[in-house]
Amino acid sequence: xxxxxxxxxxxxxxxxxxxxxxxxxxxxxxxxxxxxxxxxxxxxxxxxxxxxxxxxxxxxxxxxxxxxxxxxxxxxxxxxxxxxxxxxxxxxxxxxxxxxxxxxxxxxxxxxxxxxxxxxxxxxxxxxxxxxxxxxxxxxxxxxxxxxxxxxxxxxxxxxxxxxxxxxxxxxxxxxxxxxxxxxxxxxxxxxxxxxxxxxxxxxxxxxxxxxxxxxxxxxxxxxxxxxxxxxxxxxxxxxxxxxxxxxxxxxxxxxxxxxxxxxxxxxxxxxxxxxxxxxxxxxxxxxx
Amino acid sequence: xxxxxxxxxxxxxxxxxxxxxxxxxxxxxxxxxxxxxxxxxxxxxxxxxxxxxxxxxxxxxxxxxxxxxxxxxxxxxxxxxxxxxxxxxxxxxxxxxx
Numbered sequence: 001x002x003x004x005x006x007x008x009x010x011x012x013x014x015x016x017x018x019x020x021x022x023x024x025x026x027x028x029x030x031x032x033x034x035x036x037x038x039x040x041x042x043x044x045x046x047x048x049x050x051x052x053x054x055x056x057x058x059x060x061x062x063x064x065x066x067x068x069x070x071x072x073x074x075x076x077x078x079x080x081x082x083x084x085x086x087x088x089x090x091x092x093x094x095x096x097x098x099x100x101x102x103x104x105x106x107x108x109x110x111x112x113x114x115x116x117x118x119x120x121x122x123x124x125x126x127x128x129x130x131x132x133x134x135x136x137x138x139x140x141x142x143x144x145x146x147x148x149x150x151x152x153x154x155x156x157x158x159x160x161x162x163x164x165x166x167x168x169x170x171x172x173x174x175x176x177x178x179x180x181x182x183x184x185x186x187x188x189x190x191x192x193x194x195x196x197x198x199x200x201x202x203x204x205x206x207x208x209x210x211x212x213x214x215x216x217x218x219x220x221x222x223x224x225x226x227x228x229x230x231x232x233x234x235x236x237x238x239x240x241x242x243x244x245x246x247x248x249x250x251x252x253x254x255x256x257x258x259x260x261x262x263x264x265x266x267x268x269x270x271x272x273x274x275x276x277x278x279x280x281x282x283x284x285x286x287x288x289x
Numbered sequence: 290x291x292x293x294x295x296x297x298x299x300x301x302x303x304x305x306x307x308x309x310x311x312x313x314x315x316x317x318x319x320x321x322x323x324x325x326x327x328x329x330x331x332x333x334x335x336x337x338x339x340x341x342x343x344x345x346x347x348x349x350x351x352x353x354x355x356x357x358x359x360x361x362x363x364x365x366x367x368x369x370x371x372x373x374x375x376x377x378x379x380x381x382x383x384x385x386x387x
Contacts, residue, residue: 226347259355
């Protein structure tokens, strides 16, 4: 297990909303001395293909990953997928579906900005925007700043882009979980206490959520997370132990965008690797041999 | 949310007003990224902060980790409703709250 002395299974590249390209991210991973890492771009697997092609002998062990934003009648969730085959038909379909939803949202937001505020952009800029791997609010905000419609990216999002409430379609959790499983991967609930990233779910509500997702095929919980206090971590590890779920560890590093440090998962505080994490690592090893 | 900055040599005070949610958290994160260099005492004044979501909590934890290495961080004038959130999440165990 020395190989896995330092683990980070949750990070983003410029393929989604991170600032490091996959090649730059790999350099950072090498510098950070990680033993095992996974790239988990939002609704995308392209960066994983890039990393695989860049890996050389002596590099940290790499695991394919992705983070899918899901929603159903029960709420919002981020579902991580690990160790899947990026070329599997199920994962290709899921990624294409997720990308299609993003494109629809971008179109709706641009229409809103034009109709409500009169903001418009040259065709060439829009072509570039739609050609991005994962276009979203930050990219529209950057355009607005460049064309003088907002003083900062944050102002563009807060004062203009967020004024539209989209009744969007979403990836359903069962759709993400089934696709990950069919692609040979392991579905894991990301930062469980924080829901889709801005919720707070604790106690009985957390219990009900985990049991419902387990019914859909969920296999693990992100128990070690850079944004968790020891108390939140204990709660998630307790649920993982109670239900025999895998445990993963991730920082949610986004590069220059955020203060989060690559490799900061809280795992360094653990006296020993929890049983659920050891089982996860074994399952991953079995997939790769 | 609005952020007022007051810097004095190696001390920095950020006074937050409004709601620290997913929309506002990147703004605080950006302010911290820009201004924490060389700061050994960081004070976050929450007197006019009405709400904090988990996106805000995560930024606080990141700031606490950075300041734990280069100095100290404290929160002032925290409202009861926010103290309750700190309590149930365990943030009250790791933050210095005056």
